[in-house]
Amino acid sequence: MEKKDQDPESKSAKNISRRGFIRGAGLSTAGSVLLSSNVLAFDYREHPAKGKEFGPGAMTIKMKVNGITKSISVEPRTTLAAALRDHLGLTGTKVVCDRGACSACTVYLDGKPVNSCIMSALDVGDKEVTTIEGIAKNGELHPVQEAFIEHDASQCGYCTPGMVMSCVHLVENNPNPNLEDVKDATRGNLCRCGTYPHVFKATLEAAKKMI
């Protein structure tokens, strides 16, 4: 005789739909990402493509990056990091973990740091993207970039663009940061070479020079 519906646990398990399970797993993953790395500054209630269906083929979208709007052809699965690197040639943004855990891929979306490896290119909509290539102005490095060089805050360099983006965001929004502020701003940026003391010193020095 079949055992169906006799075990209350198996019954409740059956009541969890596949879609519900995937949604729950996604939310739980997003939660851990928010704790471990830069905040994903995207509000899905304002999704530019709400109610539309895309894919599976490529489609043309416009994206404003570092002040310039360009058209690119991307598949719905294309991440923002892939769009920047593979479609726009902006390879300064690094992809290391490719799963939202290290913040090497940090760029700004309307001025807020996001992990571009876990964001869909389609989700950018009309928001402006700023990459590490857009941090220097008129051929002049940002004071944080200068300080990173001066204080030897980079070794292999894989984490460096993301680290610089987090530190620039801090000093641009907090004119007088202390050590704890710098640690907090870079808490999601993982550096396997252990450059943290140099990064902290460089950022504090840059902030002082910018006053």
Ligand code: FES
């Ligand atoms: S968080 Fe994007 S590469 Fe690690």
Ligand code: FES
């Ligand atoms: S400098 Fe190598 S991972 Fe940070």
